[in-house]
Amino acid sequence: MDxxxxxxxxxxxxxxxxxxxxxxRENLSGLVIHSGQPHRQFLDDMDYPFKVNPHFKAWLPxxxxxxxxxxxxxxxxxxxxxxxxxxxxHKVADVPDNFWSEHIEIKLLTKADKVADLLPKxxxxxxxxxxxxxxxxxxxxxxxxxxxxxxxxxxxxATKTQYELECLRRxxxxxxxxxxxxxxxxxxxxxEFEIQQAYLTATNQGENEVPYANIVALNRNASILHYTKLxxxxxxxxxxxxxxAGANFFGYASDITRTYSFEKNIFSDLIAAMNRAQLExxxxxxxxxxxxxLHIETHKKIGQIxxxxxxxxxxxxxxxxxxxxxxxFPHGLGHMLGLQVHDMGGFLHDERGTHISAPEAxxxxxxxxxxxxxxxxxxxxxxxxxxxxxxxxxxxxxxTQINWDTIDKxxxxxxxxxxxxxxxxxxxxxxxxxxxxxx
Ligand code: GLY
Ligand code: MN
Ligand code: MN
Numbered sequence: 001m002d003x004x005x006x007x008x009x010x011x012x013x014x015x016x017x018x019x020x021x022x023x024x025r026e027n028l029s030g031l032v033i034h035s036g037q038p039h040r041q042f043l044d045d046m047d048y049p050f051k052v053n054p055h056f057k058a059w060l061p062x063x064x065x066x067x068x069x070x071x072x073x074x075x076x077x078x079x080x081x082x083x084x085x086x087x088x089x090h091k092v093a094d095v096p097d098n099f100w101s102e103h104i105e106i107k108l109l110t111k112a113d114k115v116a117d118l119l120p121k122x123x124x125x126x127x128x129x130x131x132x133x134x135x136x137x138x139x140x141x142x143x144x145x146x147x148x149x150x151x152x153x154x155x156x157x158a159t160k161t162q163y164e165l166e167c168l169r170r171x172x173x174x175x176x177x178x179x180x181x182x183x184x185x186x187x188x189x190x191x192e193f194e195i196q197q198a199y200l201t202a203t204n205q206g207e208n209e210v211p212y213a214n215i216v217a218l219n220r221n222a223s224i225l226h227y228t229k230l231x232x233x234x235x236x237x238x239x240x241x242x243x244x245a246g247a248n249f250f251g252y253a254s255d256i257t258r259t260y261s262f263e264k265n266i267f268s269d270l271i272a273a274m275n276r277a278q279l280e281x282x283x284x285x286x287x288x289x290x291x292x293x294l295h296i297e298t299h300k301k302i303g304q305i306x307x308x309x310x311x312x313x314x315x316x317x318x319x320x321x322x323x324x325x326x327x328x329f330p331h332g333l334g335h336m337l338g339l340q341v342h343d344m345g346g347f348l349h350d351e352r353g354t355h356i357s358a359p360e361a362x363x364x365x366x367x368x369x370x371x372x373x374x375x376x377x378x379x380x381x382x383x384x385x386x387x388x389x390x391x392x393x394x395x396x397x398x399x400t401q402i403n404w405d406t407i408d409k410x411x412x413x414x415x416x417x418x419x420x421x422x423x424x425x426x427x428x429x430x431x432x433x434x435x436x437x438x439x
Pocket of ligand 2: 255
């Protein structure tokens with residue numbers, strides 16, 4: 001914890017510097033950042049799991065307390081209005097007393113609807129940052145999530161502080177422990193449901209704590225890109241396993257994928273080839289490189305693998321131009337990672353919010369930025385046998401370039417994705433996932 005404590009003051013000093021810059025430009029007194037409110041389930045007396053506003057958890061690792069407010073103006077010590085009701089039904093949060101609390105001025109709020117008493121009197125000069133626009137209106141905010149402020153914060157969020165990098169490392173370390181347990185469970189015959197339990201136990205995180213719904217897919221289910229169902233039965237025969245699962249540390253996410261073959265066969269060879277390609281892509285990351293170019297490079301590598309494994313015939317350029325590689329690799333190379341799994345700002349090219357979309361041929365790419373020092377991104381190439389997409393190929397002359405026997409052989413295995421989380425440094429890349437020992 002010492003390392004985090006040492007970096008924390010520099011972290012909020014940097015956040016304060018950003019706030020000072022943007023509020024002076026926008027003629028605001030400051031920002032009031034709302035942690036959020038619980039969302040009630042329809043016709044029920046229960047709430048959905050609470051998900052804190054990412055702008056709030058950027059300042060403090062308080063992830064589970066709605067009705068909190070943070071007042072920041074770039075000059076003064078940040079003020080936290082911390083919700084502590086008298087409530088015998090629910091666990092009430094303890095008064096903060098840890099490495100960050102000495103750097104924050106804390107006021108306690110016992111009734112959520114009394115927050116106006118603790119907010120600044122000139123509230124019209126402060127911008128509300130949060131989800132509940134109706135609440136902000138009632139409180140008298142004139143400015144809510146202004147574009148100029150959001151673009152500025154989202155653009156700069158891509159550059160992580162040392163504190164954030166350390167949180168992301170720990171999120172990787174925890175998830176790697178889960179991946180090792182999940183891999184062992186797979187080879188020991190576990191069902192998807194049992195593998196999920198093994199993962200959660202090893203990470204010591206519940207399914208509402210991990211940063212996204214884990215993908216735990218056996219056999220053909222590995223071809224479903226967002227497969228989040230968990231089958232309880234153990235399939236026979238056992239062929240393959242794809243797991244896309246992360247962990248949360250102080251509100252920062254890891255996002256890791258591995259694929260395994262139960263036996264040594266064409267699929268294990270294909271995994272090995274994809275793994276080599278993935279590591280080569282990570283090696284291409286460096287400050288000044290356009291992420292879109294890495295995505296295009298991925299298509300070249302996948303095209304070559306398709307030729308090497310007799311999945312398709314022709315040449316790499318032709319496979320890309322005709323959209324054949326797109327059928328086997330239909331998602332983006334990856335995305336920025338941080339407070340959110342798909343961190344905001346992937347399309348922003350300056351702090352004013354200039355948006356550059358993904359190229360038309362690659363609509364699912366989530367990042368078009370130029371890499372820079374202290375950015376954190378995932379690199380997650382994949383290759384899948386997706387019948388609904390293959391149908392499209394069957395409709396035209398491209399079908400003659402596909403070796404359908406190989407497709408039939410690979411179909412039972414579903415697909416492959418290999419995903420690591422990487423920090424771009426000035427002189428090297430730090431592949432956090434591999435450095436914590438995941439092959
Ligand atoms: N787990 C979500 C993703 O890889 O983007
Ligand atoms: Mn993932
Ligand atoms: Mn990802």
